[in-house]
Amino acid sequence: MTRLSTAVDPRAPEYAAARGAALERLAALDAEHAKALAGGGEKYTARHRDRGKLPARERIELLLDPDTPFLELSPLAAWGSDHPVGASLVTGIGTVEGTECVITANDPTVRGGASNPWTLKKALRANEIALQNRLPLISLVESGGADLPSQKEIFIPGGALFRDLTRLSAAGVPTVAVVFGNSTAGGAYVPGMSDHTVMIKGRSKVFLGGPPLVKMATGEESDDESLGGADMHARTSGLADHHAVDEHDAIRRARRIVARLEHRRAHPAPPAAEEPLYDAEELLGIVPEDLRTPFDPREVIARIVDGSDFDEFKPLYGSSLVTGWARLHGWPVGVLANARGVLFSAESQKAAQFIQLANQRDIPLLFLHNTTGYMVGREYEQGGIVKHGAMMINAVSNSRVPHLSVLIGASYGAGHYGMCGRAYEPRFLFAWPSAKSAVMGPQQLAGVLSIVARQSAAAKGKPYDEEADAGMRAFVEAQIEAESLPVFLSGRLYDDGVIDPRDTRTVLGLCLSAVHNAPVEGARGGFGVFRM
Known part of the structure; x- marks a missing residue:
C-alpha cells in the first residue's frame, strides 16, 4: 500500500504549542487582510455606494458563477509601503460561464482607483498568469489613471500593461474590459486594447485627456459625455462594443461575452477525487514554532493529496528531500518536500533526476519548502556540493512542466532557488504564515x-x-x-499570497485546474550541461 500513515498526536504538548502559534499568526494575518478588504474605508465606500456603484469585490461576485470560488491573488500587495494594503486593485482567478478567468478590478474607494507602483506590479503579475495559463482576462475598470506623485515609478514600466493586452490577444487569449467609471489617460488603453469592451450609459468615461487637459492643450471647451462618454463611444467612435444601462447589465453582458468565447481548455477536468485520509485541521500543528525543529513533510503531503496516496521515489537515498508521485484533486503531481532542512549532494542529484522524470511524463511539480540551503563545510565542498547543487538548480531552471511552490517553513539561501523560488518562475507561489525566507x-x-x-x-x-x-x-x-516574514515578502509580491494551511489542498487544486487550461508539456532534453 502507498497510503501514508501518520504520527501526529493532537494531544501532544508540542502539537498544541505549534497549533497555538499558528492560530496567533493567522489572527495577525486576518487583521492585515482586513485592511485590503476595507478598501478606502467606511467614508469612501459609503460615498461610492451613494453614487449607486458597487464595490470592486461585489462586482467580482456578480461576475462569477454562483457558488464558485475566487482565488484572490496578492491581497497584501504594498504592505509595509506608503501605499494602502491591497494596492487599490483586486486580482484573482474565478469561473465565469464555466470558464476559468483571471479577473482584475480597480478599487475606486482608494484614491479613485489610481495606480501606484504596487498596483502596477500586481496587475502585471495577473497578466503574466493569464498568458502562462491561457486564461481569459477580464478587467473591471474604474480608475483615474496613475497616482501622479508616483508617476516617476509608474510611467516607464507602466507601458507593459498595454503591451500585455496586445500579446494576450495575439496569443489567442481573450481580453474583456468592463468600464464602470473613469478610464482616463493611459488607462484609456485598457478598453482600447481589449478584445471586447462594455461601457455603461451615463457612467463610463474613456478619454486620453479629460476636459481640463484638453482646455490646457488646445483651448477647446468640452464636457465628459461628448469627449468620452458611453453614448459617444457606442454611437460615434465605436470603442464601446456593448452599451449597458447600469452596472448589473454590464456584468450580465460580460458574462455573455465569456459564454460566447467558446474558450477551450487544453486538458479536460479529471474525475472526482478521493479526499485525504487525515483532517486538514491538523496542518496547524505540524510545523513547529521554532523552524530549527525538524518535522516530517509527509505529514503535510498526507493531508493535501488524494486519498493520502503517495508513491515515494528513492526513499532511502538523499533522505533529507522527499520526492514522489501523487494526485491532487485528480491532477497528477510530482512532489519535492524538504525533510530535514539541509540539501546535500545526494538530495540534489535525486531532485535533478526526479525533475527530469516529471518532464518526461508531462507531470506538474509541487515544491514544499523547508530548507536552510545547501550544506557547507570542507567535506561537502570536496564532495562536490557546488556542482551537485548547480545540477538541481539547472534542472529546475530548464524544466518546462508547470511548477507550484508553497513555503511552509524556512526557505533560505540557494535552497530557495533549488526549490523553485520566485526567481525561477513557478506558475504560482504561496506561503504559510509559518514561513520565513532570506539569504x-x-x-x-x-x-x-x-x-x-x-x-x-x-x-x-x-x-x-x-x-x-x-x-x-x-x-x-x-x-x-x-x-x-511572509507578510513582508507578500507585500513585495514575492509570492501570490499568504494562505491558511488548512486551505492548501483547495488552493493547489484551483491552481492545478488553472495550469491545465494551457498544454502541459515537459522538456525533452534541453537541460544544458550537468556537471558530473
Missing part, C-alpha cells in the same frame, strides 16, 4: 557579520568592541527576522 537565518547572518568584523579588527591590530558587537548582532537579527 540565511537571522542568527547566521548576524554571526557572519560579527566574524568578519572581528577578523577585520584583528588584521588592523585593534581591540574588538564586544558591547558594540552585541548591539550590532541584535539589530541585524531583528532586521532580518522582520524582512524574512
Whole structure:
C-alpha cells in the first residue's frame, strides 16, 4: 500500500504549542487582510455606494458563477509601503460561464482607483498568469489613471500593461474590459486594447485627456459625455462594443461575452477525487514554532493529496528531500518536500533526476519548502556540493512542466532557488504564515557579520568592541527576522499570497485546474550541461 500513515498526536504538548502559534499568526494575518478588504474605508465606500456603484469585490461576485470560488491573488500587495494594503486593485482567478478567468478590478474607494507602483506590479503579475495559463482576462475598470506623485515609478514600466493586452490577444487569449467609471489617460488603453469592451450609459468615461487637459492643450471647451462618454463611444467612435444601462447589465453582458468565447481548455477536468485520509485541521500543528525543529513533510503531503496516496521515489537515498508521485484533486503531481532542512549532494542529484522524470511524463511539480540551503563545510565542498547543487538548480531552471511552490517553513539561501523560488518562475507561489525566507537565518547572518568584523579588527591590530558587537548582532537579527516574514515578502509580491494551511489542498487544486487550461508539456532534453 502507498497510503501514508501518520504520527501526529493532537494531544501532544508540542502539537498544541505549534497549533497555538499558528492560530496567533493567522489572527495577525486576518487583521492585515482586513485592511485590503476595507478598501478606502467606511467614508469612501459609503460615498461610492451613494453614487449607486458597487464595490470592486461585489462586482467580482456578480461576475462569477454562483457558488464558485475566487482565488484572490496578492491581497497584501504594498504592505509595509506608503501605499494602502491591497494596492487599490483586486486580482484573482474565478469561473465565469464555466470558464476559468483571471479577473482584475480597480478599487475606486482608494484614491479613485489610481495606480501606484504596487498596483502596477500586481496587475502585471495577473497578466503574466493569464498568458502562462491561457486564461481569459477580464478587467473591471474604474480608475483615474496613475497616482501622479508616483508617476516617476509608474510611467516607464507602466507601458507593459498595454503591451500585455496586445500579446494576450495575439496569443489567442481573450481580453474583456468592463468600464464602470473613469478610464482616463493611459488607462484609456485598457478598453482600447481589449478584445471586447462594455461601457455603461451615463457612467463610463474613456478619454486620453479629460476636459481640463484638453482646455490646457488646445483651448477647446468640452464636457465628459461628448469627449468620452458611453453614448459617444457606442454611437460615434465605436470603442464601446456593448452599451449597458447600469452596472448589473454590464456584468450580465460580460458574462455573455465569456459564454460566447467558446474558450477551450487544453486538458479536460479529471474525475472526482478521493479526499485525504487525515483532517486538514491538523496542518496547524505540524510545523513547529521554532523552524530549527525538524518535522516530517509527509505529514503535510498526507493531508493535501488524494486519498493520502503517495508513491515515494528513492526513499532511502538523499533522505533529507522527499520526492514522489501523487494526485491532487485528480491532477497528477510530482512532489519535492524538504525533510530535514539541509540539501546535500545526494538530495540534489535525486531532485535533478526526479525533475527530469516529471518532464518526461508531462507531470506538474509541487515544491514544499523547508530548507536552510545547501550544506557547507570542507567535506561537502570536496564532495562536490557546488556542482551537485548547480545540477538541481539547472534542472529546475530548464524544466518546462508547470511548477507550484508553497513555503511552509524556512526557505533560505540557494535552497530557495533549488526549490523553485520566485526567481525561477513557478506558475504560482504561496506561503504559510509559518514561513520565513532570506539569504540565511537571522542568527547566521548576524554571526557572519560579527566574524568578519572581528577578523577585520584583528588584521588592523585593534581591540574588538564586544558591547558594540552585541548591539550590532541584535539589530541585524531583528532586521532580518522582520524582512524574512511572509507578510513582508507578500507585500513585495514575492509570492501570490499568504494562505491558511488548512486551505492548501483547495488552493493547489484551483491552481492545478488553472495550469491545465494551457498544454502541459515537459522538456525533452534541453537541460544544458550537468556537471558530473
